[in-house]
Amino acid sequence: MTSTGPDVAASIAASMIEIPAGWIRLVDEGSRRRWPVDLEPYALAARPVTRANLAGLTGTWPDGPGEPDAPATELSWLDALALCNTLSVTAGLRPCYLIGDDRDGLTATWDRTADGYRLPTEAEWEYACRAGDPGDRYGELDEIAWHRGNSGGTPRPVATRAPNAWGLSDLIGNVWEWCWDLFDPDVCGPYRVFRGGGWNDQPRALRASCRRKSHPTFRMDDLGFRLARSRPGGSSAVVGE
Incomplete structure (x- = not known):
């Protein structure tokens, strides 16, 4: 039996892990650009959104491969924003995103005062992935990742x-995960960041x-998303970018 929208909202709320405030330096390996980011506390889902989650939320099984408890894929960045908003409404929260009618990804805006579900920033994603570990990954590859x-x-x-040490699964491997951020707007225009590596990498x-990056309308069979929520008064501040 497929879960209902309120069932999904309750399950996801229970899966959210509180992430402490901190600081991280991001690195673009291609350009060798580095920039620091200060982070306020936030919450991040312990696992990616699954195919069963979306079936319960929307009433329709999503496209893409895998069992019901596999990550949902074949979702564009814009799809992910819309689904964040749908879940927020179902949970009685204020949606974070305003998505323009042109669907080109350039008119999507984030209301940082909203209490609903959203995508993590890439700084939030990497900070949570590392959970204090400075290495390439938080454990032995075969133990932590599907690849x-x-x-x-x-x-x-x-x-x-x-x-990882903070109880977050599948940040490395299984599917890549969309983040909010533009990859490099001067070079790549509207292309958005995704992180983590996938089942075929x-x-x-x-x-x-x-x-990595892709256009906000692209869909792939190894790219999904994970949910985040801001905490009251919290926001991610980029320093020196």
Whole structure:
């Protein structure tokens, strides 16, 4: 039996993990640009949004491969924003996003005063992924991640690999995850960041610092998303960018 929207909202609310305030330096390996980010406390879902989550929320099984508890894929960045808003309304929260009618990704805005669900910023994503670990990843690859060498060629059910020190699963491997941020607007225009590596990737992509990008309308079978929420009065402040 498929869960209902309120069931999904309650399940996701229970899965949110409180992330403490902190600081991280992001690095773009291509340009060698570095920039620091101060972070206020926020909450992040322990696992990516699943196919079953979306079926319960929307009443329709999503496209994409995998079992019901595998991450939902074939979702554009704009799809992810719209689904964040849908979940927020279902949960009785104020939606974070205003999405323009032209659907080009350039008119989507984030109301940072809203208390609803949203995508993490890439600084929030990497800070949570590392959970204080300075290495390439937070554990041995086969123990923490589904990747080309062990996935069997498909997304796998979430939370079936070891979590990091803060209890977050699948940040490395299984599917890439959309973030809010533009990748490099001067060079790539509206392209948005995604992080984490996927079920068909080699180890080089499966690192906390690895940045990739795509157009906000693109959909791929190894790209999904994870939910975040701001805490009252909190916001991410970029320093020196």
